[in-house]
Amino acid sequence: MSQGLNKYVDEYQNLHIQAKILGQGGQGIVFRTKDPDLAIKLVTDESGTPVTDAKSLERYSKRFKRVRLLPLPENLNISVPAALLQNNAGYVMQLLSDMVPFSHFWLDGKSAEDIIPADIPEWLSGMPDSEAKKIIHYYRTGGLRRRLHALYKCASLLARLHGNSMIYGDISPNNIFISQGIEDSSVWLIDADNIRFEITSGGSVVYTPKYGAPELVQNKDCGRPSSDCHAFAVVAFYLLSLIHPFIGKKVDGTDEGDWADQENGEEDIEDCAYAGLFPWVDDKNDDSNSSDSGLPRSLLLTEKLTALFEDTFSKGRTSSLLRPTIYHWPEALAQAADMTIMCSGCSMNYYYDFIHPETEDHNCPYCKTPRPQVLIFESYRWNGADKSLGQPSWRYVREISQDTDLTIPRRVLDEFEIVDSDIAEVLISSSDNGILIKKSDHGNVELSVASGSQPQQEFQKLSSQIKIDHMTPDTHFWMFAQLNSPRLVKCMIGAGKR
Known part of the structure; x- marks a missing residue:
């Protein structure tokens, strides 16, 4: 043929x-x-x-x-x-x-052409059209929540691979795919021909420019799990913030210093940055390559994520042994995704507990719209009635309105596991008449429900569904879940105003 x-x-x-x-x-x-x-x-x-x-x-x-x-x-x-x-x-x-590469999260020429001047909202009118279009594309492609969840799924895949003593070898936005539909977040890795067992010498060095670990770019190593961790962290930071973690003022032309006198020629500045020869843009101890570009990291990163990026790009820049392993990332990313809400005014995502410095209240950091009403699930490890609940082990927050349908994943009701933490265990419907709690067809949790201000209220076993009468911010209900580790979950309404 x-x-x-x-x-x-x-x-x-x-x-x-x-x-x-x-x-x-x-x-x-x-x-x-x-x-x-x-x-x-x-x-x-x-x-x-x-x-x-x-x-x-x-x-x-x-x-x-x-x-x-x-x-x-x-x-x-x-x-x-x-x-x-x-x-x-x-x-x-x-x-x-129905899958597309992670690179679709970045604005390309066609996507930019599809955004006309009339699409630019008032809250973005003060910035150049090119920058405004990046933010419009950001929320049109699912915003912060979808990006965090996609990265959590990707990190989970890499964790399973590393757990079997293999490395992926060439992590980049073109090799990670996600379902095209906004409501679906299945993630796949392609280009599997670089997967191999770790070797300390010999073999070919493979990486995608801009994402390769410093030791690979500098030809000092042949690729280890820590090299995958660097590449993943670059993808994650770039995806969330819209800037590369090493392209700061030393590289983008905003530095006031005279680079003509520096050891590295101007034509090599980007190569030096990608090789990890400069501090990263948010380095706490060295601001010589800092950057104010991109989305504010304070609105994007939780304390855990900030620490992971800092450890990867600061200490981990010069010593791969000091980088966090991939096992730290899935839980931190899932926790962050679960605390995001969508603004009803601008469609951007932000963390539910954000207090706007101007209003001193729960307003959107981008357009100042008051926070929508949210349903907050606080999950506690249950050690017995005579033991203090302590701090929540997990929080899951979602905006609600009339006729809202929510899926509560297993990670809210049990210990976090990278393999099955996304499994739908409970379905919750909200309406003017109250909240309906249903057991998912795919769930395995044994669940009991009680309404009232104290967890000592009488619990009723959930066989099929239970209805909670109309709730207000002053009322809540409890769920007691038993899978691998018992959980007591406090469920409450969070109003838009404090």
């Missing part, structure tokens, strides 16, 4: 026709095929030409077959080679039809 410019035959004689390009980089190109659930990774040379010579085909074939033999964890969302291509270095992989 002959092969045209956009037709590829795999090792099982299946014909694949090229469709939309999903991403392109130094290692190759990824594109969809006419089959909506299949994609192809095609290896290209430095000029972008597909690799077809016999010697390279044999080398890449061995590499792709090795990946297929790796003991990857079950049900891990990583698109591995399903079939190798004939006459081209590349392979066919599964990729669900």
Whole structure:
């Protein structure tokens, strides 16, 4: 069977026709095929030409077959080679039809063209159109909450991979995919041919420019789990704040110093930044490369996330051993996502307990709209009636209005686990008549419910559903959950005004 410019035959004689390009980089190109659930990774040379010579085909074939033999964890969302291509270095992989790369979170030319002057709201009218469009695109693509949740899912995948002694090797926005629908947040990793066991010497060094760990860019190492952690943290910070963690005033032209006298030539400044030779933009001890660009980090990052970024990009910049492992990230990101609410005025997300410095009340930090009414779940570890509840182990907050439907995930009712913390355990519907609590068809929790101001109220076991009469900010109800670790959950209304 002959092969045209956009037709590829795999090792099982299946014909694949090229469709939309999903991403392109130094290692190759990824594109969809006419089959909506299949994609192809095609290896290209430095000029972008597909690799077809016999010697390279044999080398890449061995590499792709090795990946297929790796003991990857079950049900891990990583698109591995399903079939190798004939006459081209590349392979066919599964990729669900409704997925897009993380790079779609950044404003591109087409998305910018789709935002017309009339789309720019009054609260953004004081900034240049180019910057206003970035923020519009930010909330149109799900805002802070969706980004935090997507990063939590990605970190969970990497944690499972690292937990099986493997590294991913080339983390970048083009290699992480997410469901296109705003309400869905399934995350997959593609470009799996770089996955391998950790090696301390030998082998090829692979990374995407701007995301490679300093030790890789400086050719001091060959890639470890800590290298993955740096790349992930760069993606996360860039995704949340809209600026690269190492592109500050030393690099963007806003530094007042004379860089012509510096050891590094001006043409090398960005390369030096990406190599980790400069402090990061929010370094607490060195502001020589600071930046006021991007979204305010105080509105984006919790205390835990701030510490993780600081440790990764400060101490971890010069010593990979001092970086937080990937296991620290999933819980911190999930906790942050669960405390965000959406502003009814501007559609931006912010943390529910934010106090606006001008109003000294719960107002949106972007447009000053009063906080919407929210439902707050505070989950406590239950150690017995004679023990103090202490501090909540988890908070889950969502804005509510008439006819609101909420899904309460397992992490609110049990210890956080990276594999199943997203499972829907409880469904809650809010209306003028009260709140209806239903057990999810997929849930395993044993749940009891009581209404009243004290947890000593009589609990009623939830078999199917229970209705709580109309609630006000002065009333609340309790849920007692038993899975692996008992939880007492306080559920209350948070008004827009303190």
